[in-house]
Amino acid sequence: MVCQECQKRPATLHFTKIVNGEKTEFHICEHCAREKGELIPGTSGGFSIHNLLSGLMDFDSSNKGQVPGPAVQELQCPECGMTYTQFRKLGRFGCSSCYKTFDDKLDPLLKRVHGSTAHTGKLPGRAGVQIKIRQQMHELKQQLQKSIADEEFEQAAELRDQIRGLEKQISQES
């Protein structure tokens, strides 16, 4: 079997990826694997599933056949300058701001790769604290609305002070 990357050397690494029940087989040589991939324990070369993404990244079929001309304003990350086209080609984000920039386009890709779109795992301690403060603030604001509606102004003033305190805490934490 010939390597599907270079079409020259014999394929020595065989790799199956299943996404949403669709099975795709990959056969590549050690040279291409070594050039492209991360280390696979137990092999002298490596191969990373990241490189297989270029196929998966082709999720935005509405753009097919459309040649981006100079008039088309392309999405571009304001921080690192990565364009959406580059992101699709490389299969990598350039910085954390890319996440915001391309956010609207991510869901179909993430569904395909992970089967879901939102993180449910570990939270950083620091971010965890912030999240708790934000949730607390959200609740206090709802109470504030209610006490204003009920014309309980003394309580409202107290709640407003608490909210200001939390706001200060957030700006100090970050």
Place this chain on the structure above:
Amino acid sequence: MPNLRFTEKPLSEWMKEGGDHSDVVISSRVRIARNLVQHPFPIVASAEQAEEVQGQLIGALSSEPVQSVGPFEPIILKELDDVDKEVLMEKHLISPSLINDSRAGAVLLAEDESVSIMLNEEDHLRIQCLYPGFQLQEAWERASAIDDAFEKAVNYAFDTHRGYMTSCPTNMGTGLRASVMLHLPALAIMNQVGRILSAVSQVGLAVRGLYGEGSEAIGNIFQISNQITLGLSEEEIIDNLRSVVLQIIEYEQHARNRLLTESRLRITDRIMRSYGILCYATMMDSKEAFQRISDVRLGVDLGLIDKTSVTQMNELMIMTQPGFLQKTFGVKMGSGERDMYRAQLIRDKLGNIHVED
């Protein structure tokens, strides 16, 4: 001057026999990918930006939280020569991509090499814990504690909706890749390995093996890892992998029992032949070495050979690779010479059997 002791000793902690199910599970690995906020990821970072990240992360080593989970020794890649880099790769402490593609690449190593933290690989930080045998939970807990320590010293790129921001979308969320390296010789001999592994790949896990010309995997070594990193908790990811691996271990043990009861003479003959060849051959290519080492390892596990050990077979697996051979003998070698040196090293290790020139 980089510290060379890491490339001079062949045995990392993960290669020593130990951990649960060490007759089937060679090693367990957990890798966590993290990035710093307000720094471009390595793929777009300039040399100066990459140096700055490296400086910040090496600086974090002296912070109290990181010291309490360490110590780790920083090794700057560009200060190593090519052979030493290759040796670190063959020991699975760094990736080929850290050698070939990284700007300002570095690795932080624990003394026993059970922890290696790559800097400026695809992500700013890749915390890897590699343990012998089946110890996924232990590896995860250690990696997570190191992650907590670094988080106190630097600012991670994290989004409440998307999780930890990694350079590649296939890692985002938890940034967690857990994998187990399995030795499945009995399933391979009984031609069952393909069926079982293709079933595994249908439950969201990736299977990798090293194959030769035919359909039999070289050395009967397979790696199984999670593919999904987003939408599951770290514990769920580890549990999924663990339960699948436990089933495979059971299949392999069942197959080994069958080999012993139904074809004991034949399997003993195969193992002893391989042992004889390892002890006496004067030329050996890497494919044959992997296969013979696999046979002898099975022989040790089945109690058919007591002249060597699993640890020694793991050591041979690593030491017979090109970088290590060059390091051991101190000469540059072509592939023909390498086959000669490989055979010599194996003979030396197995019993000091010398062949007259």
